[in-house]
Amino acid sequence: MNRAIERALRQVRGTSIVAGSGSAPGARAPRFRSHSPWNPQRALPIEFVAATARDVSDAAGAADRAFRADALADGAKRGALLRTIAEELEARRPDVLTLGVRETGLSRKRLGGEFDRMVGQARMFAAEAEDGSWVRAVIDPAAPGGPDVRRMLIPLGPAAVFGASNFPLAYGVMGGDSASALASGCPVVAKNHPAHPATGELIGRACAAAVVRVGLPEGVFQLLHSGGATDLDVGRWLVEDPRIRAVGFTGSRAGGEALAALGAARRNGHAEPDPIPVFAEMGSANPVVVTERAAAARGEAIAAELAKSILGSTGQMCTCPGLIFVPGAAARGFFDRLSARLRAPRRARAMLTPRIAAHYHDRLAALRRSGCAEASTPEATGSAAARGAPALVRVRGADVLGRAEAWDEVFGPAAVVVECDDAAPLSRLRGALVGSVYFEPEDETDPAFVALVRALAAKTGRLVCNGVPTGVRVCRAMVHGGPYPATNVPWTSAVGASAMERWCRPLCWQAAPPTLLPPELRPDNPLGIERTVNGNASRGGA
């Protein structure tokens, strides 16, 4: 073990971060280790203790108390918390990256970019909380038509956030879900991903330090370790706790569906049905369409761009190109060009976990066995497989129309080139996070192309023109979501300011005196937020 890892690990205790829990972990809690993605035999010299049912209940209770005590009611305070979290994280940047590289197999460069996104989005949400206009205050003053009515978004309560395996920082325990939940006023109980427990805990310690620094109760942010025999239990205990009011998840379809089912079947403390929203972003086989004109004019350049997008992070991104539709005549040439460029990076990388590597190869093998594969790059085996050797499969559009296995995500550095005689195969597309379309200016006025773009838009949350689907700009206009099965909540986005709205519901006050109203709705608009008054935007009083 090198010195950098040693130093970073000194800040990691192997225990969950639960408010008021200073005692040693129970003897019966399962222990687990952080294994190297390169070599499952090698583990970090630290034992992690999985959270017990008691830990989960304690954390939910502390989060609930913090919420009821209005700890996060003030937007300025929420902004301060998120800015302090960003600072505390930045103070630990080298250590977080060191542990992240060691636990995930992702490159330091990639994780560096992801780190910047993690702190950048925390600050973006801080700014939204500070400005306060995000609550969508709408005011219809009393009129002959009716009483004074004022509405705004209010936070639901404690949120459970499940960190993703493939984005340990930007979608991890202080990723977009946690930051947006805190920004909207919901305390967070984060479940760390068992594949990178040290990285997650270090981030969690930074957040907990920030909570103390700004003088908030510890229940505002807590972290649970899970792994070993009770890995699935920790998640279940958390989602089923009556004090948890919403859940954020980024990961596999199976995982998302299971949590959504738990959320829907929940009972409250009186054994009555008590469903809560589960926001599951479950990945997708993202479509890329290359028009005949684009393939002819710049097939080589497009292939180069897509190869980079497929190979980045060993293909372990939910926005990776999945199904590349190329018109019949151009398809073979395009396949050859793209497969020639799909070379593994010089410095070999491992996939995130042995399980993900195995799953990658199983999915590829099934696709090749399905009978619809016309051609494919050689199948990697052994250590090349574990390292996520790139793969490309070519199929004919007509052949895959009825084959479900062709339309599901292959999580890893692989893509499927679909040779299309017409737009029919696009009709079989399932909901996707993102779609890309490569075209030439002449295409823009071609009715068939316009129809194609429309078909693609109907199946995606984001439509990229002449660019790769990977790379998500963190901005207000971003939609990181999409029709089922990409997500179970197509009316939300996991990225951008609107992500805060997920953790809320609208409440309206009718004929309320100013003293009872929250500041956002008071006639004097003390926060100076933008509100819709009688249908018009205004930062004035009303």
Added chain:
Amino acid sequence: MNRAIERALRQVRGTSIVAGSGSAPGARAPRFRSHSPWNPQRALPIEFVAATARDVSDAAGAADRAFRADALADGAKRGALLRTIAEELEARRPDVLTLGVRETGLSRKRLGGEFDRMVGQARMFAAEAEDGSWVRAVIDPAAPGGPDVRRMLIPLGPAAVFGASNFPLAYGVMGGDSASALASGCPVVAKNHPAHPATGELIGRACAAAVVRVGLPEGVFQLLHSGGATDLDVGRWLVEDPRIRAVGFTGSRAGGEALAALGAARRNGHAEPDPIPVFAEMGSANPVVVTERAAAARGEAIAAELAKSILGSTGQMCTCPGLIFVPGAAARGFFDRLSARLRAPRRARAMLTPRIAAHYHDRLAALRRSGCAEASTPEATGSAAARGAPALVRVRGADVLGRAEAWDEVFGPAAVVVECDDAAPLSRLRGALVGSVYFEPEDETDPAFVALVRALAAKTGRLVCNGVPTGVRVCRAMVHGGPYPATNVPWTSAVGASAMERWCRPLCWQAAPPTLLPPELRPDNPLGIERTVNGNASRGGA
């Protein structure tokens, strides 16, 4: 049968309104009648034909074709449609009211107000569609930080709307659900409520005439009759049709839960899971809190106000007062005052259906048998029961804490006075559409009162100060929704401009050329809508 009914019925054919279906209804379709709520033996002299599975499929197909053909893509056209619908409805006002009174037992005065609301909200949604800003366009132009990203709400596709029994107009086949769906660009297939088939069909004929007048395809609005043996089937066929993309429902909890389960378990045409959102507004036992000060200062006036609210429309409103919390010392006096005022109106009215009347009396009887009733008004029997005789029950807060039967809605002109020694019973409240609180100015600074208001806000979608919960102002700020079980989608409102957002999801375009962008997102902002550009509201170009 009087002449007014005869004249009105001449416009009713007894058949569903399905695009392109000019043929006679199939021999195997069940027939049913419209029975009088006053006397189940008396029926209107017309036979209604329930929609067949084929009718449902034809309607969904026509709606889907209209959607794909962009029939409703233009906001000005949608506005024109809704304004023409309002006109066509107004031309039939006396006939709609005549049939409505005859089929529902509600008063002409009440239905007149509801009629005005129906056409008023259609025009409100028309104005929203015409203005176009409701799509929440957000634009982040290209910057060193990333590509040009533009988002807006897009309609999901054909919507199924289930008309409510208790609001045949404002929540009927052209109620808020249908009007908001059309305004957002979703064709509507409405299922008429079997308790008022003639009223619903007449409204449907008016809407269909409007569709023709503005030159839109018939698939834009269609109406299905259901009743008799296949009543539940029609709803199921509709929700399960793969071309239906969202569902609106107002009615009982059992009905809403059943539809939501169907929507979640759906399969598409390829037998793959294909869940769609079901927006179910399921009613609630709405809480009313009267403080000690308010009871002392103006108990009589409050009782008078609440009595009127309980009795209106024979108590058949989802916003009726349900549980009235009164401090211990004042509770008995308040109960006596309120029960003295709970006299049925001079002109006796029937409940909507014999089934609703039976259910009303079963619920009341169960409550009285539960052992927590301290006192209650005499139980009505026979014809008084069918007419929905008012009832008031008094219980002690401590007694009802553990009794589920005390916390569920009693649909009818009844309320429960809960004698409270402290705020503990409020903790057991279930989610409600609306809560009311009666207080005096001195209460506003009393921390116990502030805590109470907060507890009430946490369980409701709308909080009314010193007023009755009934009466929903149709305005932008209104929230008609609330935590489960009042609705299954607490983040939505069924009333007000935001109701349009339910039928949509966000889509974002990345680096798209102006020719491909919808007008709402084009750089020149041809519609002049309000958009958020780089975080600031603007009606200019970007």
